[in-house]
């Protein structure tokens with residue numbers, strides 16, 4: 001059967017993976033067994049997707065990203081070059097914890113992780129959140145939050161399109177794409 005996705009000849013896809021239609025896997029990648037990658041994703045050079053990791057449709061993984069077991073990306077997640085995920089909060093070479101004890105990390109739909117940022121395991125990055133280059137995320141991130149620094153702190157909010165939002169009386173209109181957001185009990189939501 002002809003494949004409806006692309007894998008460069010320098011990459012390895014282990015047995016038992018699912019790769020969606022239109023996905024492109026570029027040079028020197030390794031997709032490990034049981035990984036499920038959605039449709040229309042792009043994996044840059046030297047990307048590793050570990051066993052059983054789930055990647056939603058439309059994700060973009062830039063060069064040198066490793067998704068370790070326990071990490072899940074919903075759809076349309078952007079991972080900047082060399083950003084780092086983890087799955088063991090207190091690693092020891094001599095006392096490995098094994099798969100069952102890996103901590104889960106969830107990156108929700110539409111979120112972006114900046115270049116060289118680190119996501120400490122056990123946290124959720126909210127929908128459409130933006131993690132600045134080099135930030136270290138060590139707590140859950142709210143939807144639409146812009147997070148900067150080490151440890152990452154809330155620096156504002158961004159639109160689904162990536163533009164900064166300015167709120168007045170709990171409402172914000174994106175100057176670029178014109179979507180509207182509102183805050184409801186300190187949580188940012190998109191208006192219908």
Ligand SMILES: CC(C)(COP(=O)(O)OP(=O)(O)OC[C@H]1O[C@@H](n2cnc3c(N)ncnc32)[C@H](O)[C@@H]1OP(=O)(O)O)[C@@H](O)C(=O)NCCC(=O)NCCS
Pocket residue numbers: 062080081113114115116130131132133134135148149164
């Ligand atoms: C966070 C980001 C979106 C902010 O962009 P911006 O809105 O144009 O921000 P500005 O340049 O106006 O900076 C605002 C402030 O935040 C600081 N800042 C900007 N980016 C920062 C970062 N990643 N970490 C810490 N501080 C940062 C600036 O120094 C400035 O500080 P000041 O107010 O004290 O002068 C951008 O800097 C960033 O990190 N983008 C990610 C880029 C990336 O990794 N792309 C990957 C694919 S190529």
Ligand SMILES: [Zn+2]
Pocket residue numbers: 159160161162163174175176177178179
């Ligand atoms: Zn917008």
